[in-house]
Amino acid sequence: MEATPRPAVSIVIPTHSEQRWPALVRTVASARSQTYVPAEIVVVVDHNPALFRRARRDLGGVTVLENLYAQGVSGNRNTGAFHTSTSLIAFLDDDTTAGPEWLGSLVAPFADPKVVGTGGGINPEWEGPEPRWMPEEFLWAVGGSYAGMPTTTARIRNVWSASMVVRRDAFLSVGGFRTGFGKVGSQNRPEDTELCLRMSAASGGHWMYVPTATIRHEVPASRSTFGWFLRRCYAEGRGKVAMAGLLDGSQSLGSEKDYLRSLPRAVVRNLVAATRGRGAHHALKAGGVLAGVAAAGVGGVVETVAARRLAGAVR
Template sequence: MEPGSSTDVSIVIPTHTEKRWASLARTVASAHAQTHRAAEIVVVVDHNPEMAGRVRREFPGVTVLENAYARGASGNRNTGAFHTRTPFIAFLDDDTVASPRWLAGQLAPFADPSVVGTGGGIIPAWAARRPTWMPDELLWAVGVSYTGMPTRTAPIRNVWSANMIVRRDAFLAVGGFRAGFGKLGDQNRPEDTELCLRMSSAKGGRWMYVPGATIDHEVPAERSTFGFLMRRCYAEGRGKVQMAGLMPKDQELGAEKDYLRRILPRAVARNLADAGTGRGMYHALRAATVVAAVAAAAWGGGVETLAAVFEGTSTDGTI
């Protein structure tokens, strides 16, 4: 790719712990191996100076930065993104491996100037066997593409930061990821969804999903348990209520409502039908898992709603 090309792109990879060193090495290698060569690969280390030094020593040709903001993925990504100067900024997580044509495929929709960002397909790389009780509709809980998403290139409300490319001017216009809002510890606030909504609202643009522009996303064994799924759904319920509180009043969580009203009921019905026709009793487990997941998310949403009510009461004496 010639310098100054209109499709120049930088890749930002946030990281925070040497426990992921092997997976980070695979991510960086896949970034270097793109058919559409990146102008710059930036690894941003989250408040871990020793790891930052090791990255500098062991990854030649990579720009290494340290998170300039509060600990967390949002500040980490912003540090890298604000450093870049290319028209496009791509984001990968440090536990992913991009397919060779990932960048090329995902940059294509930007030929339309109304596109402010794109996302691609995310394939699970299970460390253990995939649980038989896990339905395809709940694969979002382990950070991968799920049933209900488009199967061909199409507009979409939001994509995930593990596999995202943004138009730099649109990203900067909204100040990047929201500081203090994101995944940290046991909090699981959807900072990528919130960013997508702000960017499309501010610029009047749209997001495109390119399922063929794939990455593999590691799913460690501890995320293959029923307990993890319930905790993840509970946290998602809380996070979506928090996000709704940041959105303009005229914006609704339409995608979530459609998912709850259409996608999940079909999943329950289909799996019960499959179990009833002798296709395997694990289908009954999948139907029960969907019901449990909805209950966990509803519980989390209810807890967050009550917390907001009580917080409002304590600060101004009214509800």
């Protein structure tokens, strides 16, 4: 009996800043080191001619493209994805490093034809010490897997584009990432969550989370401050409300509601630990949960008011 041929996979890596050049080189090296050898590695540069020239010159054996769309990571990823021809398309961010089994682990669930995409575990790699006030439930704020996510391979609503593999036909059928909705400048909207929801709705398929398919995500010291944390939570609140407006309203936020219901337990757990002498940092983590929820809530209110004003102006 002949073995089923393994699907071919291309890896797309978006990049935009020369300041990230050392990180980009590490990302490309990790993509090349996969035991499941990719058919092609594509680096896409977001409207930065100097970086494009450098990547073309110094990244041998890698396809280097320029973003064909307006500035932003969604169009940047689409440029690379639409260029590829493989049945599966993988995405890595330019500040991540994938373990050697990462790609193979994310490809395995595609043996089930109902799987439209997969994502893996993301471990923050702090430039400095991890903030003592950072709650494990809020590691998503620095692009990491957070407490409460599955610890074994499981079905999930959405994954993150920093560590993602998609079925090409399902991805193309919805037009890829929604351009104009995503990360550009100070704007931070969940373009990956929005993509996952559209792909599932259009295909009737589902996503799988593979926590053992790990990558390391670099967290610079500038993103370890409490002020940055609050701004990131505020932006997430705005982004999730904006996403709900694009899709089916509150129904698209079911996972967020479940997540919010889990946070009071995190506050209580940390306060109990602090009162039992397990370290004052637990009290700081409890405060971090409350502050993060408040910042996200303010962002959600601001986005809701802005959307209503825009709707009124259109009328």
